[in-house]
Amino acid sequence: xxxxxxxxxxxxxxxxxxxxxxxxxxxxxxxxxxxxxxxIGGQHEGLINIKSGKLEEKGGKIxxxxxxxxxxxxxxxxxxxxxxxxxLVGHLKSDDFFGIEKFPTANLNITKATxxxxxxxxxxxxxxxxxxxETITFDIVKKxxxxxxxxxxxxxxxxxxxxxxxxFDSLGDKAIDxxxxxxxxxxxx
Numbered sequence: 268x269x270x271x272x273x274x275x276x277x278x279x280x281x282x283x284x285x286x287x288x289x290x291x292x293x294x295x296x297x298x299x300x301x302x303x304x305x306x307i308g309g310q311h312e313g314l315i316n317i318k319s320g321k322l323e324e325k326g327g328k329i330x331x332x333x334x335x336x337x338x339x340x341x342x343x344x345x346x347x348x349x350x351x352x353x354x355l356v357g358h359l360k361s362d363d364f365f366g367i368e369k370f371p372t373a374n375l376n377i378t379k380a381t382x383x384x385x386x387x388x389x390x391x392x393x394x395x396x397x398x399x400x401e402t403i404t405f406d407i408v409k410k411x412x413x414x415x416x417x418x419x420x421x422x423x424x425x426x427x428x429x430x431x432x433x434x435f436d437s438l439g440d441k442a443i444d445x446x447x448x449x450x451x452x453x454x455x456x
Contacts, residue, residue, distance in 0.1 A: 291412070291455035293320030293334070300336065301450040306443040311355060315449075316340035318372060322414070322455060328388060329407070332377035338367045364427055370397045378402075383409055390416070396425035414453040419446050 300315045320334035341359050346352040360367045377392040391404045401424040407416045423445045 289325070290321060290323045293317060293322065294454045294456045295319065297454035299452045302341070303448040303450070304443065305447075310345075311343055312345050313341060313343040313356075315342075317453075320453065322377075322453070326382070328382040329377055329380040329390060332375075332390075332392070334375045336373040336375070337371070338365050338373055339371050341365070341367075366397055373397075380407075386410060394418075394420060394425075396420070396422075397427065399425040401425065412455040414451075414455070416449075416451045418449045418451065420449065421445050422447055 295317045298317050298320070300317060301312060302315055303310060303312045316337045318335040318337040320332070322332040323330050339360070341356060343352050343355050343359075346355060359365060362369075365373075374395040375392050376395075377390055380390040381388045386409050388407050388409070389404060390407050391402060393400050393402055401421070403418065403420065405416050405418045407414055
């Protein structure tokens with residue numbers, strides 16, 4: 268009888284092991300965020316660092332996740348002239364765009380997701396930029412301990428007004444698209 272109880276206890280332990288959530292810390296040194304912003308007649312791109320992040324998976328799906336983005340780290344990678352590069356980065360950090368003195372970080376908190384199917388899942392979360400929160404949904408791809416996603420964010424929902432036709436008329440060729448793209452690659456530790 269003792270032997271049967273041990274076997275039953277072992278089976279219960281093994282079968283319940285898969286139901287526990289697996290928390291994974293994001294390796295901020297190996298993870299990247301590339302940004303892309305478009306305007307009439309051109310575009311700019313660069314990098315932003317992840318300050319911290321974690322994902323929790325259970326039963327083949329992400330059940331939660333939280334990420335802090337270091338907005339003070341924003342850079343430009345397409346302008347080779349140092350003066351123009353510094354001017355653009357300074358403008359992106361100013362109140363016209365992300366106002367990093369008052370809002371040095373942005374956040375993404377995952378609220379729900381579908382199960383991974385062929386390494387892909389749909390994720391919904393709240394993104395907070397400049398103190399304004401908006402719910403977004405996007406696809407995420409998982410390969411081993413790496414996750415990747417392309418996220419479109421409408422900056423007008425976060426009070427990023429400069430050059431936005433959502434706030435200003437008659438911008439002509441000075442208009443900047445409201446949507447910007449984050450190409451995110453996360454590596455879990």
